[in-house]
Amino acid sequence: MKRLNITNFHGLTPSELRSYEKQESNANLRNRITAVRLVMEGKLGKEVAEICNLHRQSVSEYIRRFNEGGLERLLDRKFSKGRPCSLTKEQLTELKETV
Numbered sequence: 001m002k003r004l005n006i007t008n009f010h011g012l013t014p015s016e017l018r019s020y021e022k023q024e025s026n027a028n029l030r031n032r033i034t035a036v037r038l039v040m041e042g043k044l045g046k047e048v049a050e051i052c053n054l055h056r057q058s059v060s061e062y063i064r065r066f067n068e069g070g071l072e073r074l075l076d077r078k079f080s081k082g083r084p085c086s087l088t089k090e091q092l093t094e095l096k097e098t099v
Contacts, residue, residue, distance in 0.1 A: 004045040004063045006036070010070035014040050020071065029075050035059050036066045036074060 017037040024030040031052050038048045039059070049056040066074045087095070 004039050004048075004060060006040050006063065007067045008070070009040070010066075012071065024075075029077075032062045032074055033071070035062045039063055 014037050017033055017040065021030050021033045021037065024033060031054065035048050035052050035054060035058075038051060039045065043051070045056050045059045045063075048054070048059045052059070062074060065076075069076075085092070
């Protein structure tokens with residue numbers, strides 16, 4: 001397996017990343033920061049995956065995102081809006097009145 005490398009530190013050090021970890025309330029986002037910090041400290045992707053209980057491909061993805069856009073890109077989570085509502089506006093109004 002190819003060793004993961006941080007190619008752009010974006011001015012952050014491992015100790016600064018540790019501070020961001022402590023400030024982050026969302027456990028999933030905190031895990032992403034931890035993964036990047038551990039790679040920055042010299043751990044292998046496979047080791048980081050075991051430590052953080054992640055798939056190694058997820059660790060690779062987090063490193064890629066961090067290299068592209070720093071912490072902002074790493075913590076960016078876009079969700080799809082989901083399937084559009086199948087009810088018409090009239091049906092929604094009727095449903096609201098019924099309930």
